[in-house]
Amino acid sequence: MTAGIGANELAARFEAELDDYRSIMVKAIADRLAEAFAEYLHEVARREWYEAGPQLSKEDLSAERFRGIRPAFGYPACPDHSEKGKLFELLEAEQVGIALTESFAMTPAASVSGIYLAHPEVRYFSVGRVSLDQVADYAARKRVPLDEAERWLRPNLGYEPSADAARVAV
Numbered sequence: 001m002t003a004g005i006g007a008n009e010l011a012a013r014f015e016a017e018l019d020d021y022r023s024i025m026v027k028a029i030a031d032r033l034a035e036a037f038a039e040y041l042h043e044v045a046r047r048e049w050y051e052a053g054p055q056l057s058k059e060d061l062s063a064e065r066f067r068g069i070r071p072a073f074g075y076p077a078c079p080d081h082s083e084k085g086k087l088f089e090l091l092e093a094e095q096v097g098i099a100l101t102e103s104f105a106m107t108p109a110a111s112v113s114g115i116y117l118a119h120p121e122v123r124y125f126s127v128g129r130v131s132l133d134q135v136a137d138y139a140a141r142k143r144v145p146l147d148e149a150e151r152w153l154r155p156n157l158g159y160e161p162s163a164d165a166a167r168v169a170v
Helices: 007-016 020-049 058-062 081-091 132-142 146-156
Strands: none
Touching (some): 132 146
């Protein structure tokens, strides 16, 4: 989802008028609106799909005392941004004006994506350090070269990529 369509043009207009403050504020508000709407849709999905009973209080929502998570690509649970490409293709995101850059950043910038997961025991998690054999296995399953998998997983690598590592069979 996005709140950036129109916001970019308004921010650009303020920049052209040399009003950096208003430009920054438009971008910040658009970012917050996109995230707030994603949280709202997460609640709608929970309520319609599996969360019966009374609506949770604001305190319970803030403390994430609900069933389900909304991890997003590029965050600790799903560090590989390139997986957004599959999601965007599946959802035909470009039809609503959201696109991906070469590095899989979303445009307009005030856009968010994620996956809703539901289970009574599901919790947010982080992918820790991964070893060369794990990255090689991941690359093989994705059918991409090892150095490409290393590029997307760089913050999670538990080793220093080298020319020798690139020779590992995938």
